[in-house]
Amino acid sequence: MAAYGGLGVLGVPVGVAGSLVQGGWFPLGLLLALGGAGGLFWGGALVTRSRLGAAAPAGGWAVAVLFLTITRPQGDFVFAADAGSYLFLLGGMAIAVVCSTLAPSERPLFAVPEPRPRS
Template identity: 75%
Template sequence: MRILAYLGLGVLGVLAGVAGSLAQGGWTPLGLLLALGGSAGLFWGGALLTRTRVGAAAPAVGWAVAVLLLTVNRPQGDFVFAADTGSYLFLLGGMTLAVASAALAPSDRPLFLFAPDPTARRPEHGRIGHNRDKSPPDQRR
């Protein structure tokens, strides 16, 4: 189930990279804010969903692949990224957001889809293992 979530997050990362690349150049300066906000939401959402760093890295890898493929100029002279400040802010800002989301990913327990078996017994807090005193109650100190 977790691998499917990572693959789905990777596909969403590709879509966010393509959409963000088009939006940041099309609607200046709000497109840049929208593209970076959407990317940050996807990276952080993946980290929260899976409670792992890979949950933030999966959409980031998809985003990076899409964005880097779109930076290449075609032989006909077509391009998506112009050599301007907005394009560089989108590239560097997206990479920074991806690293920050992976570094700050919470590692508590995953959300309900990825939770371990709730019937499994967990050790009590403050004790190491299950070393309980099994002597009769009248012999305990």
């Protein structure tokens, strides 16, 4: 449980950093932000060997990113209404789903059948 909690907390700064980088350096920043998020999600799945290992940092990432989409009363905002912001939001969600779906399990990919005794 501590690993999942730690991964969830680690998803927050990755979401914040990705939100800032994707808008600052548009074409490469978007790829860097999505690559960092995907690396965290897939790394969590590999470390914990479960789907929850990918979903925990994705939850922290989503909370941070959705919190940053809220417009402040002063009119300040992090996300502009452009294609890069939407690609970051939707691409990050798609990467989270893919990493959660393809997460490795405890079972081996190929099971070797046990030999049968000859009768």
